[in-house]
Amino acid sequence: MSVEPQAYDFRSPDRLSRQREQALQVVVETWARRVSTVLSTALHTIVPAKMVALGQCTYGEYLESMARPSVLGALSVENLPGGGHAQLSLGDALAFVDRMLGGSGTGAQPERPLTEIESGVAELLLAQMVGELPFSFTVIGDLPVALTGLESTVRFHQVARTTDPVVTVELELFVFERSVPLTACITLSTLTPLLTSLDKMADDDGAGERAAQVRRVVTERLGQVDVELQISFREVTLTSAEVFALAVGDVVPLRHRTEEPLVVSAGGVRVARATPGSHGRRLAVQIVP
Incomplete structure (x- = not known):
């Protein structure tokens, strides 16, 4: 198996460890399944969803990668600094709203801001999807993420400095026979208490687990040794x-x-x-x- 080299960013040296990334991957895969259920119910059609990306970058890099124009759901976590965003392109959001209001949800969408009614419907849908995040995080800890509002531009809801690290997620939704990206980001400072607790639990369990693994390996290897x-x-x-005095033909009792x-x-x-x-x-x- 070949691994592609990745650029190292000296401005953001604190990368996600493999252990933390694996734990967050379980969270995101759980969230993808629950988002699929939410959208399938709201849009009255089967909406498969899967994780396509999980990583870390700066807040500025995430903002640059967003589709424009976009619909942004502002995320916050009770009693923790920072926050995040859940993001859909404006066209995809309008298609979802059209479907929820009785339309087909297909075809070209108007290039204009959401109306007050459309904003309310879109916010309700995003709130339902974001509302599945706390349950998804329960596999590793408690993180009460909530949607606090809907914005059309990030300048009205900046959760961090452009150089601050954020954890980013991209889900791929299959709606009306086309792929729809849903992205989200949460500042690393918001996740740090949870991830630190996760590291501590892994360290506490790690020594015993490693010792048990060594015993299993040694026992298995010993069982394969030829013994005469x-x-x-x-x-x-x-x-x-x-x-x-022994000679050929002698008998020894x-x-x-x-x-x-x-x-x-x-x-x-x-x-x-x-x-x-x-x-x-x-x-x-x-x-x-």
Whole structure:
């Protein structure tokens, strides 16, 4: 598997760790499923949704990447600094509103700002989608994200400085046989308390988990080691003179009683007892108590 190199931004060195990114990916995938349910109900059609991007950039970079014109939902988290946005292009928002008000939701949409009634409907829909975020975050912690209003331009609701880091998400919605992007961002300072708690829990559980993993690996590897077994009769003791006097054809009595089990050993260590016998055409022993 090849991995494409990524540019390193020295202005924003605090990147998401792999552990944090994996945890947030679970959150976003949960949110995508719940957004699909919300839109399918509101638009009276099946709306699949999936995550296509999760990353970190500066607030200014996120603003530059937004479609223009856009409909922005202002996000805030109780008792935490910063905030964020949920964003749809103006044309997609108008199509959703058209569908919710009895239209087809297809075809070209007018290039104009939302009316007061359309703003109310669009805000209600975005509020329902954003309202699924707190539940989605419960897999890693408590983050009461809420929609606080609807804006047509970001200058009326700037949540951070342009150089501040934000976590960005992009969902791909399939509505009326076309792809519709839904993006969101939350300032990293807002997520930091939750992510720090997540790191602490991982550290507390990590040592025990790593030790258990090492034990599993060692046990598995030991189970694959070839061990040479020796099956032997009782040892026979001879004097040195008798040993030197041995010649071809001599018989050495074993002094092993027929009812006495044989000794099974590995590396010179006795591990079991066995009785002689056969298995098919092969000689064999059977382990006995």
